[in-house]
Amino acid sequence: MSRRNPRRAYDEQGREIPPPTIGWLRSEEGDHTAFVHCNATDCGHEATISTDRFPPGLPFPDIALHLRCSACGSREVGVMRDVVGIYTRLGRRTGWGMGAAGALLTDYRVVGCDVP
Ligand SMILES: [Zn+2]
Numbered sequence: 001m002s003r004r005n006p007r008r009a010y011d012e013q014g015r016e017i018p019p020p021t022i023g024w025l026r027s028e029e030g031d032h033t034a035f036v037h038c039n040a041t042d043c044g045h046e047a048t049i050s051t052d053r054f055p056p057g058l059p060f061p062d063i064a065l066h067l068r069c070s071a072c073g074s075r076e077v078g079v080m081r082d083v084v085g086i087y088t089r090l091g092r093r094t095g096w097g098m099g100a101a102g103a104l105l106t107d108y109r110v111v112g113c114d115v116p
Contacts, residue, residue, distance in 0.1 A: 035083065036064070036080075
């Protein structure tokens with residue numbers, strides 16, 4: 001059995017499914033943010049960060065390789081699409097949701113540095 005990259009998805013035949021890159025998400029989805037969370041035991045720190053400083057060709061899940069938790073220093077960091085940002089843009093475009101500014105959570109903020 002071949003070794004699998006934990007940051008990649010695989011299909012039923014075990015073939016790697018290519019992840020979207022930062023550049024693709026910017027141009028196709030308008031994504032400039034990512035939701036990151038610390039996987040260290042007893043930490044659970046999480047934040048929304050800007051992806052603007054990462055090169056366009058970087059696979060989205062590999063952002064995690066460049067991050068370290070600002071709360072505990074762990075490199076066990078997970079990355080997900082910024083769902084709050086996605087729904088906020090959707091709401092602005094379609095009028096769906098809670099109005100122009102209402103869709104954002106009160107604690108939503110984008111941290112512009114390396115660490116979650
Ligand atoms: Zn942490």
